[in-house]
């Protein structure tokens with residue numbers, strides 16, 4: 001791709017300057033809320049890969065006869081997901097002659113969106129296709145093509161929550177390829193051993209069961225064993241966990257659909273307080289630094305009775321080498337006073353409006369969201385499809401008995417983060433929220449102090465009014 005000349009042309013120089021700018025901004029952002037990570041090669045590596053890729057692209061002069069190569073900036077994922085995606089992309093090249101370079105983004109969803117925004121702000125022609133979390137359309141809509149004209153049939157066949165999450169002002173910003181939800185993973189073998197016939201129905205049950213199993217396992221010599229692991233680091237994952245605790249108690253969605261900031265209420269405060277008591281009792285003290293991989297590692301090492309995680313943890317839990325393989329099962333999260341909910345998540349694909357290959361990019365999105373690929377992904381990766389009609393296929397049910405729960409939960413058991421109502425402010429809203437919850441978990445603030453301060457901050461950030469959450473039973477949490 002590189003030309004022999006040692007001198008930069010003006011185009012190359014511009015591209016280089018852009019990259020330096022991105023690097024500076026990204027590095028500054030990483031030093032912000034991610035201060036502890038500023039030396040972490042795990043975060044910087046993917047950023048550098050993207051920068052390097054774009055620099056190469058900036059210097060390349062493709063000939064008219066060269067096949068098109070698209071750049072896909074993607075979800076950071078496990079070995080199984082990455083290998084499957086490589087196979088999918090190879091098959092795409094065989095079918096169409098279009099090549100695809102896959103560039104993995106940083107691990108944290110929150111970190112990823114910073115990078116996406118910086119890249120898009122530069123107007124860079126590549127990447128052509130971007131992975132999109134369900135919470136980003138409000139922030140990034142302006143940078144992407146409207147996919148509605150190309151996918152109207154497919155969109156209407158999806159779960160309504162999926163289609164709604166990717167629609168901003170009637171524009172469809174991305175096509176979903178997998179919906180996601182927070183779930184409870186539990187050690188079925190240990191539950192049986194300790195005399196429990198079913199997973200905990202309520203958060204109170206979970207506390208009791210986790211404490212008993214933890215004490216029992218430790219008495220047998222497993223000193224590292226914990227009752228419950230989850231994602232407590234100051235990050236988007238904590239926004240998802242804490243929203244589940246409070247929504248299950250009828251504490252609302254932080255900011256309601258009608259722009260009411262509802263977070264400062266007694267049900268939220270109680271839910272946060274309860275979680276703070278887990279730290280160091282049924283959950284490790286280090287849980288306040290856990291992201292997805294940290295909790296998963298404790299779980300697959302066989303060192304936890306329960307884990308809150310996403311649908312993607314299923315395939316890793318069943319992988320060769322996992323200590324919990326064939327020993328666990330999956331349930332909906334426990335209920336509070338208002339019911340049981342999992343935070344709605346998931347991923348889609350968007351086409352950059354700066355792409356020089358929009359036709360090919362649309363073809364890639366069509367291919368990666370195709371029904372046969374979703375079926376294969378469900379079989380190989382236990383990735384839930386976006387299409388409700390696929391959930392009854394025996395070939396999907398057989399390796400994924402938990403899909404029965406999911407197809408219902410995606411309709412009635414989800415809580416949505418306040419991303420669409422917050423629009424471009426969502427990153428600020430989520431950061432203010434996860435920092436507030438984190439300060440309670442870390443014992444720095446009481447839950448009532450943190451909720452009051454958060455309410456003020458959200459009023460300043462959004463200009464919305466404060467008010468109570470919807471009465472319990474009036475609507476879905």
Ligand code: GLC
Nearest residue numbers: 109133134180236237345346
């Ligand atoms: C999962 C979800 C995504 C969420 C992220 C938070 O990847 O699918 O929606 O934002 O976790 O860590």
